[in-house]
Amino acid sequence: MSKGRDVPALVAGARAGDARSVARLISMVEDGDPRLREVAAALAPSAGTAQIVGLTGSPGVGKSTTTNELVRALRVAGHRVGVLAVDPSSPFTGGAILGDRIRMQEHTTDPGVYIRSMSSRGQLGGLAAATPQAVRVLEGAGCDIVLIETVGVGQAEVEIASLADTTLVLLAPGMGDAIQAVKAGILEIADVFVVNKADRPGADATYRDIQGMLGLGERGPGDWRPQVVRATAVKNEGIDDVLAAIAKHRAWLDESGRLRAAHEHRAAVEVEAIALGTLRARMGNLRDGTGLSALAARVADGTTDPYSAAEALLAELGL
Numbered sequence: 001m002s003k004g005r006d007v008p009a010l011v012a013g014a015r016a017g018d019a020r021s022v023a024r025l026i027s028m029v030e031d032g033d034p035r036l037r038e039v040a041a042a043l044a045p046s047a048g049t050a051q052i053v054g055l056t057g058s059p060g061v062g063k064s065t066t067t068n069e070l071v072r073a074l075r076v077a078g079h080r081v082g083v084l085a086v087d088p089s090s091p092f093t094g095g096a097i098l099g100d101r102i103r104m105q106e107h108t109t110d111p112g113v114y115i116r117s118m119s120s121r122g123q124l125g126g127l128a129a130a131t132p133q134a135v136r137v138l139e140g141a142g143c144d145i146v147l148i149e150t151v152g153v154g155q156a157e158v159e160i161a162s163l164a165d166t167t168l169v170l171l172a173p174g175m176g177d178a179i180q181a182v183k184a185g186i187l188e189i190a191d192v193f194v195v196n197k198a199d200r201p202g203a204d205a206t207y208r209d210i211q212g213m214l215g216l217g218e219r220g221p222g223d224w225r226p227q228v229v230r231a232t233a234v235k236n237e238g239i240d241d242v243l244a245a246i247a248k249h250r251a252w253l254d255e256s257g258r259l260r261a262a263h264e265h266r267a268a269v270e271v272e273a274i275a276l277g278t279l280r281a282r283m284g285n286l287r288d289g290t291g292l293s294a295l296a297a298r299v300a301d302g303t304t305d306p307y308s309a310a311e312a313l314l315a316e317l318g319l
């Protein structure tokens with residue numbers, strides 16, 4: 001795939017800020033390229049150099065509009081920014097859907113911004129493994145802030161959003177979002193709530209709902225109290241408040257020692273996803289041969305039990 005360029009050249013290119021090298025490396029991550037090990041090893045020293053901000057919320061709530069405005073403000077403040085638009089709900093078409101997000105186009109010619117949509121085509125361990133790897137590519141390219149935008153608020157999105165150091169949950173008035181957020185477990189992962197579309201009727205009620213729900217949550221003395229911010233992304237209003245809330249959370253992460261914990265959580269999810277993916281692939285290889293299919297036949301016949309069969313399968317894998 002590299003068309004003559006080997007991994008060290010691509011990594012060097014990414015480090016020098018070459019957008020095409022960055023794009024190629026992220027494609028390798030998506031595709032589960034066999035040389036990913038080499039890429040990961042080369043990029044390992046860049047880990048943890050960017051602040052990772054997750055952005056999630058129901059479709060139509062204003063995520064891409066907000067991301068676009070955040071990118072603009074971060075660029076003005078001199079940051080180098082990466083944006084990963086991740087669609088866990090449609091692994092095969094995610095790239096295509098998120099790929100042509102028109103509102104992002106104003107940034108495509110800016111060399112200080114990398115925007116990329118991601119699906120998990122061939123990656124062992126899916127997006128849970130691919131997202132941190134893509135983040136590391138962006139860190140290697142010198143991004144000091146990476147925004148991870150997900151499409152919705154399902155379990156998969158919550159998992160991806162929880163990979164961030166700071167998680168933003170967007171809500172909008174009149175979408176029943178506050179209720180949905182509770183259902184999806186979003187309340188637990190949100191560090192900052194953004195009540196977007198503050199120009200719409202009902203925004204104050206949504207704001208109060210969230211504040212009310214936060215009041216019910218149990219929190220220890222040193223714990224973070226999620227911030228609630230109002231914004232009207234289409235008019236670029238409230239974006240500075242969102243950035244201030246992100247900065248405040250970052251300061252709390254530093255002071256409380258939780259930044260390290262966030263990094264270790266991300267690494268743990270990544271390592272576990274790779275390990276499970278590898279295991280699944282190896283078991284898949286057994287499926288066609290004598291291994292799993294023979295054991296399954298015995299379980300189906302009632303000549304052995306599933307626990308013994310699982311043990312035998314793991315033993316075949318040397319575990």
Ligand code: GDP
Pocket residue numbers: 057058059060061062063064065066196197198199200231232233234235
């Ligand atoms: P996403 O699906 O969450 O990424 O949402 P989009 O950013 O694509 O926005 C969905 C629609 O809401 C678009 O038509 C936006 O122009 C509109 N929108 C975004 N932010 C605001 C806002 O603050 N106020 C109003 N009235 N509309 C907004």
